Amino acid sequence: MNPKGRFPRGSGPLVCGGILLILLLPVGARxxxxxxxxxxxxxxxxxxxxxxxxxxxxxxxxxxxxxxxxxxxxxxxxxxxxxxxxxxxxxxxxxxxxxxxxxxxxxxxxxxxxxxxxxxxxxxxxxxxxxxxxxxxxxxxxxxxxxxxxxxxxxxxxxxxxxxxxxxxxxxxxPPESADLSLSDLQFAWSCRPARAGAPFFKNGWSVVPNPGRNYGLYLDTLRVYAEIRDRHSAGFGTYASVKTVRDAEGHVLGVDRDTLALASGFGIQLVSMPLRGLPSGTYDLSLEVTEVGTDRVGRSVRAFNVLWDEGSWARAEEDVLAEARAVLPEDEYDRFREMPFGERESHLATFWASRDPSPNTAANELRIAFLARVEHADANFTTPLERGMTSDRGRVYIRYGPPDEWTREDLPRPGNTLADVLDGGDFSEDLYTDRTDRSRRDGLTTANFANVDTRPYEIWTYTREGQPLFPDRERLSKNTGLSFIFVDDQGIGVYTLRYSNTPQRF
Missing domain, CATH: 2.60.40.10 (Immunoglobulins)
Known part of the structure; x- marks a missing residue:
């Protein structure tokens, strides 16, 4: 039992002693x-x-x-x-x-x-x-x-x-198909070097080291691409004009490279090498257009690639980038962010933090530093084998509002200290706002599958005013004075779910 008190600093996540067998149903991936x-x-x-x-x-x-x-x-x-x-x-x-x-x-x-x-x-x-x-x-x-x-x-x-x-x-x-002249997909590469058969990543006289993320910029500032061209109507040698064009998301041309190449027996390869220094972070299109000289027969292939200059974009896994975006972006903006390519994500987050830098003339962004400190605390205190601390319900509330002014925790409630007892004796609204359902009644929060006493562990976080929100301009004041959150460990395994909040803001 932990009666009302100050929020603990540095306390580790709850370790449960029981074993729970859960049936997981497959979820269709998009x-x-x-x-x-x-x-x-x-x-x-x-x-x-x-x-x-x-x-x-x-x-x-x-x-x-x-x-x-x-x-x-x-x-x-x-x-x-x-x-x-x-x-x-x-x-x-x-x-x-x-x-x-x-x-x-x-x-x-x-x-x-x-x-x-x-x-x-x-x-x-x-x-x-x-x-x-x-x-x-x-x-x-x-x-x-x-x-x-x-x-x-x-x-x-x-x-x-x-x-x-x-x-x-x-x-x-x-890959794109043409009855006469066809190009392969553009293979984005980390390097393309002449090689002999048997060399790693060997292909038609070249060692083409793949770049599966299509990421360029900080560690590789030259765009490198491998492509194959086939002309089914040519059995001998032919000369072809090649045009490589880089465009931004709006279709503006940012770079063009032209050359000629020869196809032997209707087959040839095209290697692309274009400098990217000066391009800002973002997602761009590379188009390759090959035309037989003296005719109008043409083949095209277009693909997107990313330019990333932030070291964090290279070092972090996608789940970490999405976790940050989920913590700081409004829900509708986060949904759009998830669909963005990697380059656009970096640009979007960079713009987001730059626009909220309290001292833009200094190297440090104090708001982002405060955010990262809260993430570190959430990961250290709320992580369980089933979820990361910053993406848990307690972690998201902590990152958003900071440490609560009062904190109550019951690991094994006894009669008189159950969740129902606390609600009966506390100043809690009849309208319960939760992350799972917009509104539920008190009975829905306190009813559990127990024959006698509701022994589910719970935590109550109370902010006497509005807390310490990272983004005060976004917060809508609750209809009551201060903020209250109730987290319940429904299964007894240390995973606390937000079951009550007196703010209509969704988490």
Missing amino acids: AGLFPAASTGDLWFQADHAGFRDSTGAVTEEFYIRLPNNQIVFEESDTDSGVTFEGRVFVHLKFFDESGDRVAGASRPFEFVAGSAEQARTPDRVQLLVIREPLHPKTHEVEVVVEDLNAKKRGLIYLFTKKKKNGVLRALLSP
Whole structure:
């Protein structure tokens, strides 16, 4: 029992002693666009590019970027010394427009890190490539990466053999097709160097190291792209004009590069190398247009890429970026943010914080520093095996309003201190605003599946006035003096749900 008092500083998350078995129902994932990032407990990025052969059949290449710190490396003694071995399994599942599975592929990957430090750092990554023929009915693809060295964490998986994994689902379309002159998809690359057969990432005389995030800028300020051109009406040599154009989101032309290339036996490759210095953070389109000299036969291919200059955009996983956006953006703005490409997200967040910098003439943004301090506190105190602290209900309220002025917590309520007893003796409104339902009655909050005493743990946070909101201009005053929040651990496993608030603002 903890009667009313000051909010604790540095207290750790509640550790429960019981075991709860929960049935999880699958939730349909909404397909996005490539490049995409995974959800789940293993983070990776993935992209794809399609290439046609002389018959028009398409082979899809899938590129996966997997940071070392996302997977478990097992220590192994070898003749040459100690090494650290990682093992993952990649599953590809292809679906048609009706959602029916039409094809699939799986492949194991093994790799070695030279030291424990290399095995733990996010600066070292594994680049995985899978090539598969494209089923003609394919509309979406699901990519699952499973860590064969790591079991899933949490009480739910205590007695299972489920492996740690990440998953993404994205729309998949074939490369542009023309009856005469066709181009492959544009493959965004980290580097393109001449190479011999057998070299890593070898393709038609070149080692093309994929860039699955299509991210350029801070660590790679030159756009590099590989593409293939096929002319089905040419059996010999031909000369073609090539135009590479970079446009912004509004369609304004920002850069053009022109050259000529020769195709032998109706096939050739185009390498793109364009400097990006001077372009602000954002998402841009690269178009490649190839025209046979002396004719009007033309092939085109267009794809988007990102320019990122903020180091945080390179170092953070997508789930961390989305968590920050969810904490600071209004609900409708956050919904739009989720659909933005990576480059637009960086630009949007940078503009958001810059417009709220209390001292724009200094290097530090004090408001963002305060936000990060609250995130650190929320992660340290409210994280459980099932959710991160900053995205939990208590974490979101803490980040929004700061520490409460009064804090009451009951870990094992006894008669006289149950949630119903507290509500009967407290100044709580009959209208209960919650995150799950706009309004519920008192009975809905206090009724539990217990035969006698309601023993659910709970916390009550009270702000005598409006708290310390990060964004005071957004807050609408509640109809009562001060703010009150009630969090209930409905299942007894340390996950507290916001069940009452006297402010109509949604969380």
